[in-house]
Amino acid sequence: MERGRFITFEGIDGAGKSTQIDVIEKALRDRGIEVIRTREPGGTPLSETIRRELLSVDMDPATETLLFFASRAEHLAQVIRPALARGAWVLSDRFTDATYAYQVGGRGFPAEKVESLEAWTHGDLQPDCTVLFDLPPEVAAERLARARQADRFEQEDCEFFTRVRNAYLTRAHQQPHRFMIVDSTQDKEVVSAHLREVFSQWQ
Numbered sequence: 707m708e709r710g711r712f713i714t715f716e717g718i719d720g721a722g723k724s725t726q727i728d729v730i731e732k733a734l735r736d737r738g739i740e741v742i743r744t745r746e747p748g749g750t751p752l753s754e755t756i757r758r759e760l761l762s763v764d765m766d767p768a769t770e771t772l773l774f775f776a777s778r779a780e781h782l783a784q785v786i787r788p789a790l791a792r793g794a795w796v797l798s799d800r801f802t803d804a805t806y807a808y809q810v811g812g813r814g815f816p817a818e819k820v821e822s823l824e825a826w827t828h829g830d831l832q833p834d835c836t837v838l839f840d841l842p843p844e845v846a847a848e849r850l851a852r853a854r855q856a857d858r859f860e861q862e863d864c865e866f867f868t869r870v871r872n873a874y875l876t877r878a879h880q881q882p883h884r885f886m887i888v889d890s891t892q893d894k895e896v897v898s899a900h901l902r903e904v905f906s907q908w909q
């Protein structure tokens with residue numbers, strides 16, 4: 707059986723990912739595709755336990771990076787790889803690009819260390835498509851302030867999110883075959899209509 711597609715969703719906090727992932731999930735299900743919707747950090751009971759610690763406890767950037775990859779290794783083994791192998795499509799709210807953006811871009815953690823963890827954990831498997839929801843941190847912050855209680859990452863300042871955003875954009879421009887950049891300052895309905903159209907056909 708042909709392996710399923712692996713689609714990931716990225717962007718700074720407040721970019722409106724969740725609503726648009728709903729739209730894509732529906733477009734794919736309407737085509738009769740088996741879809742597994744998941745997230746990082748998280749996606750398995752152990753990875754969700756790691757998530758709670760990551761979002762609430764202050765820690766050294768090395769510990770933080772290793773925990774993201776520990777959570778990811780479990781997620782790959784229990785959910786992502788088995789689903790793709792049986793032909794299902796996996797939609798993951800964040801994946802390794804988030805580590806490059808937040809830990810390397812945001813925190814200044816060395817990129818080479820993340821590269822070696824990536825090669826070790828999933829050197830053989832990369833997303834087929836990564837949708838990057840892009841918008842200025844000032845706009846995202848305004849949306850977040852209205853929405854909910856901030857976690858440990860969402861409490862970072864605008865300069866942090868500017869570095870995260872730039873790191874995402876740099877990766878997107880380096881790997882244009884995989885990334886699709888969406889302008890998240892647009893009206894929500896306009897973005898949804900565009901994504902619905904793309905994913906009702908995307909192979």
Ligand code: TYD
Nearest residue numbers: 719746747774800801804805808809859860
């Ligand atoms: P997310 O699920 O998008 O948060 P929420 O449920 O609040 O929308 O992601 C949790 C946070 O973890 C987010 O601020 C980004 C951060 N993160 C990293 O710093 N590195 C990573 O590798 C991943 C996957 C997430």
